Amino acid sequence: MDEYLVQVLSNIGMISFLALSAYILLITGEISFGQQAFFAIGAYASGIATAMWGWGFWPGLVWGAAAAGAAAFLLAWPTLRMRGLFFAIGTLAFAEMVRLIFEIFRYQVEIDGELVGPNGSEGFRGIRYIFEQDISAFHYMLLIYAVLAGVLALLFVIERTRLGAIWRMLGEDELLAETEGVNRTYYKVLATVVAGAVAGIGGALYAHMNTYLEPKIFNVMLGVHSLAYGLIGGLGTAFGPLIGVGIDIGLLESARIFSGYRMIVFGGLVALLLIFRPRGLLDEAAVHALVAWWRNTFSSPAKRSGGSGRPPERPGA
Amino acid sequence: MLELRGLSKHFGGVRAVDGLDVTVERGQIFGLIGPNGSGKSTTVNLVCGVFPVTAGSVSFEGAEITNSPPHVALGNGIARTFQNIRLFSELTVWQNLWVAQNGQESVRSQGFFSRWLSGNRGQRASVEEQLEFSGLADKRDEPAGSLAFGEQRRLELARALAARPKLLLLDEPAAGMNLEEVKQLDERLRWLNEQQGITILLVEHVMELVMGVTHRIAALNFGRKIAEGSPAEIQQNQAVQEAYLGRSEEEGDEGGGSS
Ligand SMILES: Nc1ncnc2c1ncn2[C@@H]1O[C@H](COP(=O)(O)OP(=O)(O)O)[C@@H](O)[C@H]1O
Ligand SMILES: [Mg+2]
Numbered sequence: 303m304d305e306y307l308v309q310v311l312s313n314i315g316m317i318s319f320l321a322l323s324a325y326i327l328l329i330t331g332e333i334s335f336g337q338q339a340f341f342a343i344g345a346y347a348s349g350i351a352t353a354m355w356g357w358g359f360w361p362g363l364v365w366g367a368a369a370a371g372a373a374a375f376l377l378a379w380p381t382l383r384m385r386g387l388f389f390a391i392g393t394l395a396f397a398e399m400v401r402l403i404f405e406i407f408r409y410q411v412e413i414d415g416e417l418v419g420p421n422g423s424e425g426f427r428g429i430r431y432i433f434e435q436d437i438s439a440f441h442y443m444l445l446i447y448a449v450l451a452g453v454l455a456l457l458f459v460i461e462r463t464r465l466g467a468i469w470r471m472l473g474e475d476e477l478l479a480e481t482e483g484v485n486r487t488y489y490k491v492l493a494t495v496v497a498g499a500v501a502g503i504g505g506a507l508y509a510h511m512n513t514y515l516e517p518k519i520f521n522v523m524l525g526v527h528s529l530a531y532g533l534i535g536g537l538g539t540a541f542g543p544l545i546g547v548g549i550d551i552g553l554l555e556s557a558r559i560f561s562g563y564r565m566i567v568f569g570g571l572v573a574l575l576l577i578f579r580p581r582g583l584l585d586e587a588a589v590h591a592l593v594a595w596w597r598n599t600f601s602s603p604a605k606r607s608g609g610s611g612r613p614p615e616r617p618g619a
Numbered sequence: 620m621l622e623l624r625g626l627s628k629h630f631g632g633v634r635a636v637d638g639l640d641v642t643v644e645r646g647q648i649f650g651l652i653g654p655n656g657s658g659k660s661t662t663v664n665l666v667c668g669v670f671p672v673t674a675g676s677v678s679f680e681g682a683e684i685t686n687s688p689p690h691v692a693l694g695n696g697i698a699r700t701f702q703n704i705r706l707f708s709e710l711t712v713w714q715n716l717w718v719a720q721n722g723q724e725s726v727r728s729q730g731f732f733s734r735w736l737s738g739n740r741g742q743r744a745s746v747e748e749q750l751e752f753s754g755l756a757d758k759r760d761e762p763a764g765s766l767a768f769g770e771q772r773r774l775e776l777a778r779a780l781a782a783r784p785k786l787l788l789l790d791e792p793a794a795g796m797n798l799e800e801v802k803q804l805d806e807r808l809r810w811l812n813e814q815q816g817i818t819i820l821l822v823e824h825v826m827e828l829v830m831g832v833t834h835r836i837a838a839l840n841f842g843r844k845i846a847e848g849s850p851a852e853i854q855q856n857q858a859v860q861e862a863y864l865g866r867s868e869e870e871g872d873e874g875g876g877s878s
Contacts, residue, residue, distance in 0.1 A: 467718050468718075471707065471718055474707055474709070475705060475707065477669065477689070477705070478705045478706075478707070480688060480689035480690050481667065481689045481690075481693065481698075481699060481701075481705070482690075482693065482718065482719045482778070482782070483690045483693040483694060483719075483782065484690055485688075485690045486688070486690070586709055587709070
């Protein structure tokens, strides 16, 4: 496989985690400009684990996700008291704070006569686990997609359960959801933590592919993009944000047709979609229509209706 | 059953509710009337914890629940409807009744990962029951947003009942209904109260409904209680008549029917 193609596909895979992270919050009705902070925390934490503490890749990945999830939990308490715009600004401020902390964060140890570890704005070099294990770029790409498939599967399961229903209830009408018994704070904190952990996984994968981390990569533009992916691709299903990533990185960035104008095209695309399809290409209505079409075409009519149980016998009203 | 003591809510300079004392006994249908802007909806919102009180207290079944958030109120057995209908308009009628159960304590304790749209048999039976009672069984697969106004009102009531409340707060449930629909609602409220033992706090403008169905009524004006008594007493009450007539001369009484 072409080296360049592998690189593009790997990027699409890794950024997808960030897009999914923003998506989880979007379906619960919160706009976060700060998911790149959890991507960064996952990247640094897992890099420290494998390069400095001698952990394996998988424990490092889990640790990266856990650290990002824990940071999200800390963020969730103050910011979820804020609503709407204030939440968006709160997450933005938090993410910038995290980036600035990494700019001054120094934690190095000597390994084989060489200093390894985060060195402030100089960055964090030498996350070499994947190369030491002789894993090819192609195999690492497969690994990224395997993890992505796992996270997607989990999100699909969640969307089929009560938890997913409650998240979407909160996203559509918070007061109504609360009136129907939903503990808003609890479920929003949960969404924030899951979203943080998903971004952390992406960060861990990124750190090990790149071998080198620089605080300035995790800037606001990364957060804005990850937010835009869900809005472009659609909020009806977890596939939506992936379509958004594919369009941006796959078409706009990689095809290079638009070269220097990429950001303008991207911005224009977002603006057009917000006008004509405010909840993205694969929005809820599109997903419902697709599911209905699928059922009508492929399953027996008896199974179709939501509630097939007979109503219990009761005196008439 | 429900006790409001010195309940107050000020929005900036507006005293929406001002030192309100009301006691609703178990088994009653209690009417809350008053001209537009007299603080009726605000009172309902305070009972449900939509926003914090400025002063005073709310107790339910002897326990103080002042400022408990809406989901706690529901857990305590207080369900409500909204003056401006609130439904998940993209979801179907069936799904609206279904999701209404997801937040409830008894259902939540079954765990996150019990399946959503098929779910367990008890819950499904409960949805079917509400569908049947509300006469919406044939609309089950239609999006709530596409229903006629009266049907949306019925669905909202069914949604509140799906929580099996002890106390039901209805905020102008007859607004915009025709006479036939009001009559149906009247029968339904009586049935809920007498057969199901549900206590009801009825905020209403339509006097035909309030005067016929309630056991006791409190009248508000400018956030204060100006009268309380049986429907007959309220109809005779001088202050109530003035509050309604005074308003209707100045700014036109949208409630109508206050003869
Ligand atoms: N959320 C709010 N913010 C500011 N003022 C409000 C709010 N809700 C109600 N009010 C004001 O409080 C007063 C009482 O309103 P409301 O309780 O809706 O009256 P009613 O239901 O009896 O018509 C009105 O003057 C209204 O403008
Ligand atoms: Mg009102």
